[in-house]
Amino acid sequence: EEAFAHWANLYNALTLKVVLERHPVRSIRDIRSSGVPLDPKGWTGPWRTRLVTVEGRRMSLDDIEHETMRPTFRDPRVHYAVNCASIGCPNIWPRAWRAATLERELDAAAAAFVNHPRGVTVLPDGRLRVSSIYSWFREDFGGSEAGVVAHVRRHAAPPLATRLTERTAIAGDAYDWALNDAPAGT
Template sequence: MITRRFLLATPVLVLAPAAEAAEPALDALLARHVVPHRDGVNRVRYATWKAAPADLAALEAWIAQAAARRPSTLPRDESFAFWANLYNALTLKVVLEAYPVRSIRDIRSTGVPFDPKGWFGPWRTRLVTVEGRRLSLDDIEHEVMRPTFRDPLVHYAVNCASIGCPNLPPRAWRAATLAADLAAAADAYVNHPRGATVLPDGSLRVASIYTWFREDFGGTEAGVVAHLRRHAAPALAARLRPDARIAEDAYDWGLNDAVASTG
């Protein structure tokens, strides 16, 4: 268990240019391999990336450089961007190592106690050491980001390499533009059919993240709907009643693979 003390140490002054000096390297990789699709879902050129030893090495080098930093000393927005970028970079590394796969859930966690029900996905494998703590993807999301930042926008920042997930951006998160970029990511997801769809009877089909993590979106069905309405564009807002009922949830675990997409 990661302690809040580890995560919320008293910040010290850190100059933003130095702290974000490594982000252009991640920017270059994302810009080269993350591509928008006409259906609104960003895809990753995993096959091309895996066939490029220099780009694989660059991702490894970025992760190693990030892991050497001290996020507990960073201001809030810089810390948020650090953890989101590290999570996304580690997810890419895990998928690239296993590729080709149809879904990230085909990659099993290792080094964890036997689970008789099986454990689908790599989220419990400890992948990186930061400030002396060995962390898994689950640790970063559920023990670091969610309890530290207490912000539903965390869910739009971390990407699980799946069609159903909010988009992986083609650029690293950074403190200077974090608020605007997170708001744009939430807007894009909520207004995409995989985020929220109003059914003919006025009820909703929503992404499963709003069910799995309802506590982060107000804790109630009404809280989820209020969150959706805050980010709804006029076309969706006109149909999304404040008292709308959530009838179902769905999530596409297919890999966000550019090779698997068309157009």
């Protein structure tokens, strides 16, 4: 729990630092990685810039999330703990993650996202639209649409859980890359 909290807090602090250093920006994707080749998948954003040195190794946000947290902890709640400063992202936790309260708070963060339309929406025709996080990282959420639905059902409040009963397919996904920012003057 201590290691998980450390890595998640480091990721979030670095993300905030990157955004604040370039503010105002419309989206974190407007901030380009520097000092590295273009992303082979065509992603834009600061995730590949080496921002910090940990035990002698220069690391990027991608390194922290995809080479350290996801393979080390093998917990889909990593995606609720780290924040990319976008509206489509799960809420940033209002205080630093702590080992003593980590399990309870990760479950609360998962529930907050799953039960918000940014996470899961049951469309009027009964089909599901989910956050693109569940598509991008499907392997972390059970490896299939049915696995994603089972994951979100575990964190769904009763009204949503009831609507998810017997659903195993996802109609589509969405993500809002706009900066999760306070309006000017607030």
